[in-house]
Amino acid sequence: MDKHIQYALSTLLVATSLGVAGTAHAYVTITGDVSPGSPSDPWDLGSSVLRVGGASDPWEPTFNSGEVIVASGGQLFSAGALVGNDRSGTVQVVGYGSKWTNSGSIQLCVKGYNGHGLLVVRNGAEVLTDDLVVGNQNSESYGDVLVEGYDATLTSQVNTYIGLRARGRVDIKQGGSFFSNNVYIGGGSGASGCSSCNGHVTVTGSATRWVSTGEFILGVNSQGTLDIDRAEVFTNNARIGRAETLSRSKASVHGWGGTWTNQGLFRVGTVEGSGELTIGAYGTLVTEDTEIHSELGHAFIKVNDVYASWLNSGDVTVFASGNQSPSLLVGKDAFVSIDGLLRTAPKAVGLYPYLGPSVRIEDGDLIAGAMEVEEGDLDFAGGRLETGSFVGDLANMQSGELSVGEAHPATDIVGGYSQGPGATLRIVVGGASPSPLLQVDGDLLLDGGLEVAPADSSVSFQVGDTIALLGWGGDLAGTFAAVNIAVPLAPGLAWDTSALYTSGEITVVPAT
Numbered sequence: 001m002d003k004h005i006q007y008a009l010s011t012l013l014v015a016t017s018l019g020v021a022g023t024a025h026a027y028v029t030i031t032g033d034v035s036p037g038s039p040s041d042p043w044d045l046g047s048s049v050l051r052v053g054g055a056s057d058p059w060e061p062t063f064n065s066g067e068v069i070v071a072s073g074g075q076l077f078s079a080g081a082l083v084g085n086d087r088s089g090t091v092q093v094v095g096y097g098s099k100w101t102n103s104g105s106i107q108l109c110v111k112g113y114n115g116h117g118l119l120v121v122r123n124g125a126e127v128l129t130d131d132l133v134v135g136n137q138n139s140e141s142y143g144d145v146l147v148e149g150y151d152a153t154l155t156s157q158v159n160t161y162i163g164l165r166a167r168g169r170v171d172i173k174q175g176g177s178f179f180s181n182n183v184y185i186g187g188g189s190g191a192s193g194c195s196s197c198n199g200h201v202t203v204t205g206s207a208t209r210w211v212s213t214g215e216f217i218l219g220v221n222s223q224g225t226l227d228i229d230r231a232e233v234f235t236n237n238a239r240i241g242r243a244e245t246l247s248r249s250k251a252s253v254h255g256w257g258g259t260w261t262n263q264g265l266f267r268v269g270t271v272e273g274s275g276e277l278t279i280g281a282y283g284t285l286v287t288e289d290t291e292i293h294s295e296l297g298h299a300f301i302k303v304n305d306v307y308a309s310w311l312n313s314g315d316v317t318v319f320a321s322g323n324q325s326p327s328l329l330v331g332k333d334a335f336v337s338i339d340g341l342l343r344t345a346p347k348a349v350g351l352y353p354y355l356g357p358s359v360r361i362e363d364g365d366l367i368a369g370a371m372e373v374e375e376g377d378l379d380f381a382g383g384r385l386e387t388g389s390f391v392g393d394l395a396n397m398q399s400g401e402l403s404v405g406e407a408h409p410a411t412d413i414v415g416g417y418s419q420g421p422g423a424t425l426r427i428v429v430g431g432a433s434p435s436p437l438l439q440v441d442g443d444l445l446l447d448g449g450l451e452v453a454p455a456d457s458s459v460s461f462q463v464g465d466t467i468a469l470l471g472w473g474g475d476l477a478g479t480f481a482a483v484n485i486a487v488p489l490a491p492g493l494a495w496d497t498s499a500l501y502t503s504g505e506i507t508v509v510p511a512t
Helices: none
Strands: 004-012 023-032 050-052 066-071 075-078 081-085 088-094 099-111 116-122 126-134 142-148 153-162 167-173 177-185 198-204 209-212 216-218 223-229 232-236 238-240 250-254 259-263 265-268 275-279 284-287 289-295 299-303 309-312 316-321 328-330 335-346 359-361 365-372 378-380 384-387 389-391 394-396 401-404 411-414 417-419 424-429 438-440 444-446 449-454 466-468 470-472 476-478 482-485 493-496 505-510
Touching: 050 066, 050 088, 066 075, 088 099, 099 142, 099 167, 116 126, 116 153, 126 142, 126 167, 142 153, 153 167, 153 198, 167 177, 177 198, 177 223, 198 209, 216 223, 223 232, 238 275, 250 259, 265 275, 265 299, 275 284, 289 299, 299 309, 378 394, 394 401
Parallel strands: 050 081, 066 088, 075 099, 081 099, 088 116, 099 126, 116 142, 126 153, 142 167, 153 177, 167 198, 177 209, 177 216, 198 223, 209 232, 216 238, 223 250, 232 259, 238 265, 250 275, 259 284, 265 289, 275 299, 284 309, 289 316, 299 328, 309 335, 316 335, 328 359, 335 365, 359 378, 365 384, 365 389, 384 401, 389 411, 394 417, 401 424, 411 438, 417 444, 424 449, 438 470, 444 476, 449 482
Antiparallel strands: 004 023, 023 066, 081 088, 081 116, 099 116, 466 505, 493 505
């Protein structure tokens, strides 16, 4: 028979001081198979470990599920906790002022085929622990954490394992907060964990956040998933994928205000090359330096939906071999800004030959401070590309737009540039320029359109002002199918384009 022990502390509020009269209740409740028993408020277990569900001997009739509820300002102190010990165990901490402080580890789903451990933190309550293990034993069992409601807070000060040796799931939603140090989702660090276990995390809703300050690995030696929907996640040196598994680890960021911000190196993919990150509609990824390690196209970052964006303040390097699909995809009006160098290179270790391309622009904008791309490694299918320098041959043969003079004053191509009939070269000018705004060291093959547009701070042009649009060191072949100079001039002036294919210049002359 279940035992039910409830401790309640009632306080009469003085009406003269508060203006109202009433009763406040602070309590800790235990139900079912829980050890120790006889709670008080505050309930301080000293050096004892809290066991919830399966706390008794397995051969005793009392060996059953259990639950602990801390509510209405109740306080619980423990030195370790085992929740779901071959049976179901639940701990709920609910309401402002309610708090569970644990030294040591909180383990959810401890052992056995029937184990299920659940921790719920709701509506202003707080849980503080040294370590947190969500799904500790047996891949058939599972552990769950729910942090829900404004000011609900879960803090794990040392290590957090989600899906260590069982299935683990964490849901943070509706204004809840999770603060962590080292995080391992899907298996454990080092040799621990199991290949058939998995960990899943969802962070959902505005004002919901997860701040992690230590090591962060999604997919340690089994599958891990992370879904960020209209919420904020902050990490350091995060990695998606560490060991090759049958199921690739995946992350997604989407929804208005959905943001993943990482300090340090952000890495997607493993030595064997797997790991996925998708930035969906209205989602944002903010990084410093990034590496993508891909084999057969199994590791990638996709930024391919409306108002999706990736802002990278440092360098991005793509190591790939045997690509069956791109490792970086920009599409559907997305925006990618890389302040430093975007570089592609074959993987130093790989079973497959390099195939390419590693980078594909379908639609949207890709802006990079500089680019170094292996031959055939950029598929410029559409969208807009702007870079300060490009090392390699740049082929704009489909329907893309190469933009010059907006994010960077000029563009240097250390190689050749070829432009097809459906492509466009757009050059933004702010005044006379003696140096070419687009300098191509190699051959220049022209077709398609040329658009010349004024900068926001463009000066007024006078007769004799010359703009060097193009420069080339190799051979020039072809001409633009259409030239549109949309830079306004005073009445009586016109643009002379007669030297465009000889010196690459246009000049202001009197209109005839």
